[in-house]
Amino acid sequence: MSEKPENIDFDAYIRGERPKNFKTASGIELKEFYTQDDVTDRREIPGTYPFTRGIHRDMYRGRFWTRRQQTGYGTPEESNKRMKAVLSAGQTGLNIDVDVVVKLGLDPDHPLVEGDIGLVGTSISTLEDMEKLFDGIPLDRVSTTLIVSPPASCVLMAMYVLLARKRGIPENGLIGTVMNDSFNQLVGPTREAEFPLFPLEGNIKIGIDVMEYCIKNIPRWTILNVNAYNMRETCLRAPEEAAFAMCIAKEYIRKLLDRGFHIDEFASKIAFFTDIGMDFLEEIAKIRAMRRIWAKMLKEEFKAEKERSMWFKTAIQTSGLALTAQQPLNNIVRATIQTLAAVLAGAQSIHTTSYDEAYALPTEEAQKLSIRIQQIIAYETNITKVVDPLGGSYVIEWLTDKFEEEIRKLMIEIEEQGGFIECFKRGWIDERIARGRHEYARRIEEKEEFIVGLNIFEDKEEKLPISISKVYSTEMQKERIDYVKNYKKNRDTSSVKMALDRLYTEAKEGSNIFVSVVNAIENRATLGEICETLRKAYDFELKIG
Amino acid sequence: MRKRIILAKMGLDAHDNALRIISRWLKDSGYEVIYAGVYNSAEHILRMVIEEDAHAVGLSFHGGEHIFYTAKLIELFRVNNLNHVKIFVGGIIPPKDVVVLKEMGVEAVFTPGAKKDEILNEIKKSLSEQA
Numbered sequence: 055m056s057e058k059p060e061n062i063d064f065d066a067y068i069r070g071e072r073p074k075n076f077k078t079a080s081g082i083e084l085k086e087f088y089t090q091d092d093v094t095d096r097r098e099i100p101g102t103y104p105f106t107r108g109i110h111r112d113m114y115r116g117r118f119w120t121r122r123q124q125t126g127y128g129t130p131e132e133s134n135k136r137m138k139a140v141l142s143a144g145q146t147g148l149n150i151d152v153d154v155v156v157k158l159g160l161d162p163d164h165p166l167v168e169g170d171i172g173l174v175g176t177s178i179s180t181l182e183d184m185e186k187l188f189d190g191i192p193l194d195r196v197s198t199t200l201i202v203s204p205p206a207s208c209v210l211m212a213m214y215v216l217l218a219r220k221r222g223i224p225e226n227g228l229i230g231t232v233m234n235d236s237f238n239q240l241v242g243p244t245r246e247a248e249f250p251l252f253p254l255e256g257n258i259k260i261g262i263d264v265m266e267y268c269i270k271n272i273p274r275w276t277i278l279n280v281n282a283y284n285m286r287e288t289c290l291r292a293p294e295e296a297a298f299a300m301c302i303a304k305e306y307i308r309k310l311l312d313r314g315f316h317i318d319e320f321a322s323k324i325a326f327f328t329d330i331g332m333d334f335l336e337e338i339a340k341i342r343a344m345r346r347i348w349a350k351m352l353k354e355e356f357k358a359e360k361e362r363s364m365w366f367k368t369a370i371q372t373s374g375l376a377l378t379a380q381q382p383l384n385n386i387v388r389a390t391i392q393t394l395a396a397v398l399a400g401a402q403s404i405h406t407t408s409y410d411e412a413y414a415l416p417t418e419e420a421q422k423l424s425i426r427i428q429q430i431i432a433y434e435t436n437i438t439k440v441v442d443p444l445g446g447s448y449v450i451e452w453l454t455d456k457f458e459e460e461i462r463k464l465m466i467e468i469e470e471q472g473g474f475i476e477c478f479k480r481g482w483i484d485e486r487i488a489r490g491r492h493e494y495a496r497r498i499e500e501k502e503e504f505i506v507g508l509n510i511f512e513d514k515e516e517k518l519p520i521s522i523s524k525v526y527s528t529e530m531q532k533e534r535i536d537y538v539k540n541y542k543k544n545r546d547t548s549s550v551k552m553a554l555d556r557l558y559t560e561a562k563e564g565s566n567i568f569v570s571v572v573n574a575i576e577n578r579a580t581l582g583e584i585c586e587t588l589r590k591a592y593d594f595e596l597k598i599g
Numbered sequence: 600m601r602k603r604i605i606l607a608k609m610g611l612d613a614h615d616n617a618l619r620i621i622s623r624w625l626k627d628s629g630y631e632v633i634y635a636g637v638y639n640s641a642e643h644i645l646r647m648v649i650e651e652d653a654h655a656v657g658l659s660f661h662g663g664e665h666i667f668y669t670a671k672l673i674e675l676f677r678v679n680n681l682n683h684v685k686i687f688v689g690g691i692i693p694p695k696d697v698v699v700l701k702e703m704g705v706e707a708v709f710t711p712g713a714k715k716d717e718i719l720n721e722i723k724k725s726l727s728e729q730a
Contacts, residue, residue, distance in 0.1 A: 154611040154662065166640055169667030170611040240613045246636050247613040289616060375616075379711040412711045413693050414663060488619065495620040499715050508712045522693045528667075598611070598638035 074502070079333035080291040082456055088448035094455065100441040104349035106342050106454060107442040108400040109365040114438035118146075119396075120403035121428050122199065122369065123421055126151035126176035128530050130187035133176035136418065137191065143422045144429055147403060148191070148198040148230075151175035152210070157239055158251055158598075159206045159589075161582030162534040163542075166599045171531040174415065175201070179538050179580045184213040185220070193218050194227035199279065199369070203239030204261040205252060205588050207232050209581045211264050212572040215272075231276035231325065231369075232268070234261050237302060237474075238281035242288035243483050250597035252589065254479070260567065260588065262309050267568040269310075269320050277323045278306055279369065286329035287375050288487045289494035292340045293457060297464035298483070299326055300347060301474035307356060317356045321363035325402070330392045331373040337392075338444060339453035341368065341399035346458055347465075370401040377412045381507035382520050385409035390427050397431055398444050404428055410520055417523040538580065545578040553577035554587045561591035602726050604655045605647055607635035609668035614661035617689055621657065624715055625722070641671040648676075648684055654726055655706075660690035666699060673704050685725055689713070 076084050085092075098104075101111030110116060123140055125148070126133045137148055152175040155167045161179045162171050171177050176187060191198075193214075202210050211232050218228055236257045237243040248254065265277040282299035290298070303324060310320050326344070330337045348366035352358040372392035377385045386409045393406045406424035408416035416424070437443055444450045471477050497503040504510045553574040560570045567588070574584050589596060606622050608615060615637055625632050633651050635644065644656060658669060669688060676684055688700055689709035697708045707721045 154613075158611055160611075167611060169609075169664045169671075170662070173664055174612070174662040241615065244613075244615070246615070250638055287616075411691075413691065491616055491619050492623055495624075495715075509714075518694055522695075524693070599640040599643060 074504070078336040078453075079331060079503070080293055080336060080460075082336070082453070082460075084449075088452050090448065093448055093451040096451075098445075100445070103353070103361070103364060104346045105365060106346045107445045109345065109367065111441070113400060113441040114397075114432075115441065118432045118438060119401050119428075120147040120197070121145045121425055122147040122149045122403040123405050123424055124149045124151045124201065124371075125421075126153075127174070127415055128172040128176065128527070129534060130176055130178060130183045132172075132530075134187055134189050134191075136421075137187075139418055140421060140425065141191075141196070143425050145425055148196055149201065149405060150187070150198060151201045152206070153177050154240075156206050156210075156581060157202065158596075159209075159582065159585030161538050161580050162531070163538045164582060168531055168535065171534050172527075177534045178210065178213075179534075179582060180541055180578070181213050181216055181575050182541070184210070184217050188217060193221065194223050194229065196229075198230040199276075200230070200232045201239070202233060203281075204234060204236050204257045204264065205585050206581060207234045208260050208264050208568060208571050209575070209584050211268070212568060212575050215572060216575055225272045226274065228272050229274045231279050232264060233279040233281060233327065234264055234277060235279065235281040235302065236261050237478060238284040240284075242284040242286075242290075242487065243298070243478055244288070244487060245478070245481060245484055252585075253592045253594045254475075256561075256588065256592045256594070258305075258309070258475070259564075262306070262313065263566045263568050265306070265310060265320070265323075266313055266315075266566055269315065269323065275323065276325050276367075277320065278303075279325050279327045280306075281327050283327050283329040283371050286331070287373065289375070289490040290487060291490065292331070292333070292336055293460040293464060294486060294490070295329060296340055296344050296347075296457070296461045297468065298474065299328070300344070300351070300461065300465055301468045301477075303348075304351070304469075305474050311356075317352070317358045318360040318363050321352055321356070321358050322360070322365065325367040325369065327369045327371070329373055330370050330396045330399070332376050332388060332392065334391060334395050335449060335453055336457075337395045338399045339450060339457045341370075341396075341401070342450070342454040343457035343461055344368070345400075346454070347461060367402045369403040369405070370396040370399070371405040372396065372407045374407050374411055376505075377407060377409070378505060378508050379412035381513060381516060382409050382412060382518070384507050385412070386423065386427070389424065390431075393427050394431055394435075394437075397437060400442065410522060413520075413522045415523055417521060419521075420523075538582075541578070542580065549577045550574075550579050550583070553579055554583060557584065558587050558591050561588050601629060601631045602654045603631045603633060603651055604657055604722075605633045605635055605644065605651065605653045606657045606659070607639045607644055607647075608637045608659050609639050609641065609644070609672070610660075610664045611638065612660070612662045612664060613637040615659070618657075618659040621659075621689070621718065624719060625657075628719055628723075630722075641668065641675050644672060645675045645679060645681075648681060649679075653684060654729060655685040655687060655722070657687045657689065657722075660688065660692065662691070665690060665692055666696060666703075669700060669705060670703060683729065685729065687722060689718075 100107040286295035345366040349364040408420035
């Protein structure tokens with residue numbers, strides 16, 4: 055606000071302001087306006103096939119979306135405190151993020167991991183850790199999402215099952231989700247991130263083992279959350295996010311059918327985790343199109359008969375990529391607009407990204423504000439009182455059709471090349487990501503796309519008006535390393551060895567390893583030891599460092 | 600002479616949007632980029648610097664691990680008499696830590712929103728001062 059009058063371009067006032075072009079963020083050209091001639095008259099009712107307008111007839115009239123902010127940092131004890139803080143602020147479900155050490159299937163005492171312990175999620179290695187993490191949280195009343203991919207997803211899920219047993223909660227009482235997506239947990243599907251850690255086929259197979267166990271034993275558990283969000287945040291565009299996610303889901307569906315399940319035994323246990331960026335209309339259309347594509351795909355291609363199998367369910371997170379370090383309070387406005395889009399799109403649960411995340415993990419205050427944004431939309435705007443309020447809008451319906459077309463085109467391209475896994479192995483996905491990143495950077499550099507405070511309306515003398523959370527602590531990291539070392543010293547090593555040997559043999563034989571992982575944890579094997587045993591069984595060496 | 604710069608992520612985090620984008624920018628403006636990618640240890644970067652006779656190292660961080668790993672690398676450079684190799688850091692880094700990193704000997708720190716020209720000018724300036 056300190057512009058001197060001589061710096062003000064008064065001609066701009068005469069010119070006025072207008073959009074630079076008339077394309078959506080993914081490049082779809084928009085017309086001046088849309089009329090009934092642009093849309094197909096579908097007369098679709100919410101809660102009916104193909105569920106474009108939502109999977110429930112009463113939607114938020116029956117129940118609001120779940121407020122599900124990701125939490126997790128430092129030790130399990132610290133994370134537990136934050137989990138309780140967000141629940142008492144009115145969060146209605148938990149979303150547990152683990153640190154990169156867990157994501158890579160390692161223990162805190164591994165020589166290469168010290169500096170990453172507890173930074174972007176909670177550090178977990180033992181069943182005791184899991185007990186501390188969920189201390190005082192009723193597993194049969196609060197639904198929990200475990201944000202973790204194979205092979206660690208198998209270990210954490212097994213720990214969760216054991217924790218429930220210890221508390222006397224039957225497995226059919228557990229409610230929640232294990233993300234369990236083999237491609238996207240670290241940063242999105244790049245070969246560079248995935249290949250050094252674990253053999254891909256083994257990774258996918260272990261994920262399917264977890265799904266198989268859950269289908270048979272934990273009836274209310276969501277077995278897969280296809281992580282479209284992480285893919286999108288590698289600078290892919292909205293139709294790519296949707297198409298890639300659908301093609302990943304197809305791969306898992308085929309593999310579960312190969313294990314002898316009927317489609318209706320598991321399709322309703324598959325959900326998605328999608329992104330909402332700043333292009334308001336486009337993002338809403340994307341989610342509506344995904345619902346329609348999923349429903350048709352399940353019915354026509356996979357011959358599902360139950361309606362529930364045709365329900366596309368999605369957790370939504372607002373985009374972190376869209377946030378700026380410049381003028382960080384603007385991010386509150388961005389997150390609000392994106393959250394509104396997520397609600398108008400019919401999300402099942404929402405994580406509103408916090409305004410300080412271009413600097414660090416959110417402070418408790420920032421996290422609470424994210425919950426408040428959702429509560430204000432839920433309780434004050436009344437948009438929850440009618441289902442699919444934008445349904446029938448000419449442009450929304452036209453864009454939904456357009457998105458359906460664009461997504462299908464890409465899906466066909468992927469399927470014709472042998473499916474997502476094949477495209478990933480061959481590097482086709484990497485190429486798309488590379489193109490997306492350079493294109494994204496170019497658009498911002500050349501001001502083809504405007505970001506307020508970043509490449510337009512900059513404030514050169516800005517002082518940072520927010521406080522920043524400090525997570526990094528060498529004491530916390532040392533505490534975790536010491537803990538795991540002590541844990542390993544104080545246990546019956548022969549029973550650990552026996553349990554790991556059994557796991558090794560079963561992994562070699564190719565049978566379902568889940569029960570054997572449960573057994574290893576009961577015998578006090580750690581997460582890192584279990585994952586290392588699996589690597590050995592696949593004759594694979596970790597390639598990091 | 601073309602300047603050689605190693606680009607790397609250290610530790611376990613694999614968020615590499617920025618590293619990939621900056622790699623292209625540097626190549627386009629005439630640098631020889633040795634792209635070390637993700638999951639590097641300090642020892643591995645040290646070996647690469649020696650083998651490639653690199654002029655500079657660019658590190659990218661995302662999850663709060665910047666001080667731990669940068670300190671490790673700087674210490675290794677000191678022990679091996681490689682103080683002339685410039686270190687640039689980029690990523691999600693709080694303002695206080697920008698100061699800390701510079702005090703440790705980091706040449707420049709680029710945070711979210713840093714512009715192409717700003718980054719390239721800064722790197723060019725400090726590498727032209729190099730003997």
